Amino acid sequence: MLTYAEALGRVIDDVTPRAEERVPFDLAVGRVLAEDVCASGPLPAFDYSAMDGYAVRAEDLSPDAPTTLRVEGESRTGAALPSRLEPGTACRIFTGARPPPGADAVVMQEEVTARDDSAVFPRRPKPGAHLRRAGEDVAAGSVVLARGTRVTAWHAGLLAAVEALEVSVARQPVVAIVSTGDELRAPGEPGRPGSVVDANGHTLAALVRHCGGLPRRLPFARDDLDQTRALLLAALQGADLVLTVGGVSVGDHDVVRDAMEQAGIALDFWRVAIKPGKPLALGIASTGQRVLGLPGNPASATLTFVLFGAPLLRAMQGDLAPVPPRSRGVLAQAARHAPGRLEFARATVDRRASPPAVTLCQNQASGSVLSFAHAQVLALLPAEVGDLAPGSEVEYLALSDV
Numbered sequence: 001m002l003t004y005a006e007a008l009g010r011v012i013d014d015v016t017p018r019a020e021e022r023v024p025f026d027l028a029v030g031r032v033l034a035e036d037v038c039a040s041g042p043l044p045a046f047d048y049s050a051m052d053g054y055a056v057r058a059e060d061l062s063p064d065a066p067t068t069l070r071v072e073g074e075s076r077t078g079a080a081l082p083s084r085l086e087p088g089t090a091c092r093i094f095t096g097a098r099p100p101p102g103a104d105a106v107v108m109q110e111e112v113t114a115r116d117d118s119a120v121f122p123r124r125p126k127p128g129a130h131l132r133r134a135g136e137d138v139a140a141g142s143v144v145l146a147r148g149t150r151v152t153a154w155h156a157g158l159l160a161a162v163e164a165l166e167v168s169v170a171r172q173p174v175v176a177i178v179s180t181g182d183e184l185r186a187p188g189e190p191g192r193p194g195s196v197v198d199a200n201g202h203t204l205a206a207l208v209r210h211c212g213g214l215p216r217r218l219p220f221a222r223d224d225l226d227q228t229r230a231l232l233l234a235a236l237q238g239a240d241l242v243l244t245v246g247g248v249s250v251g252d253h254d255v256v257r258d259a260m261e262q263a264g265i266a267l268d269f270w271r272v273a274i275k276p277g278k279p280l281a282l283g284i285a286s287t288g289q290r291v292l293g294l295p296g297n298p299a300s301a302t303l304t305f306v307l308f309g310a311p312l313l314r315a316m317q318g319d320l321a322p323v324p325p326r327s328r329g330v331l332a333q334a335a336r337h338a339p340g341r342l343e344f345a346r347a348t349v350d351r352r353a354s355p356p357a358v359t360l361c362q363n364q365a366s367g368s369v370l371s372f373a374h375a376q377v378l379a380l381l382p383a384e385v386g387d388l389a390p391g392s393e394v395e396y397l398a399l400s401d402v
Helices: 004-012 153-161 199-210 225-236 256-262 298-316 370-374
Strands: 020-024 053-056 067-075 089-093 105-108 113-115 118-121 143-145 166-170 174-179 214-217 241-245 265-270 281-285 290-294 327-331 342-350 357-360 377-381 393-398
Touching: 004 265, 004 281, 004 298, 053 067, 053 118, 143 153, 174 199, 174 225, 199 214, 199 241, 199 298, 225 241, 225 256, 241 298, 256 265, 256 281, 256 290, 290 298, 298 342, 298 370, 342 370, 342 393, 357 377
Parallel strands: 067 089, 174 214, 174 241, 241 290, 327 357
Antiparallel strands: 020 166, 053 089, 053 105, 067 118, 113 118, 265 281, 281 290, 327 393, 342 357, 342 377, 377 393
């Protein structure tokens, strides 16, 4: 069996990003930039006051005694630029407003005593005090978001500020999903003896959308070699990635690997030394698409997509960080673990604790649907160790980072 790291490398290495398309900037959240976004002008676009107060010439104020200056005019946001500040005068100014020509500092109003048409200043300010200079946040022409950045809600305002009305992003990969098994039925469909609702297909479709892809669900493939082969061939039409669910193990009715071979999909590997999710298959179609054969148990299918499918989709869009980061915490309780395979245990985390306290979910069965619905993180229990005591340090992967 391949290790997790070896299998992940085989899945995402040499992936070619999809073609590019241009979209309005406010529709780019969740997409990956296909080119740098540069500022057409400086930010801020002009000098402005960071405080309500008075614009002054610093040299007009005494360094160690109060100074009284005549107040002439005011500057407020959205108004025309005031006339030049004459020596010995001050200008009332408000936050965000442009200072009059000649002013080189702002004194906040809390420090000033106003008297009719004059104001008393306690001391000389430093030149530049409470002024924000044009371009101090972003210089004209500078890269504000680099190619390969996954656009988030935190970037939306920046794109608006630099007036990047359209941005170039990677095309969304089309992901065909083929759930297999005689037992499957759709939610709400009348039940029959031994039937099981297909939760996996809906989970995977939602995860594909979350990762920037476009899911396309095909009809269920029954445990029949010819039907499964035909569905795989149909799935490859117009898809960038195919996910199969179930039927990749060694059971008498597991026909997916044979169907892949007959459909011209070369098996790159089968089985990874992880728990759950050992029977994971990677195939390469004759037309170039990758095919991920996921296990059929709900927790195993979700886990293997999180570990392999999500990074693959990110890489297909040119994401510079397709693999989510890991953090460190300590186990809040003992963990049973048999050496031999790297285990990804569903867990919650209390980040208020220092270090963060990781609590494993009670049900770690590969068939559990509930555990992923309640989990926040995946705790990594190393392959080379056995049971872990409370307080043992562990790495964890936040599901919110997937």
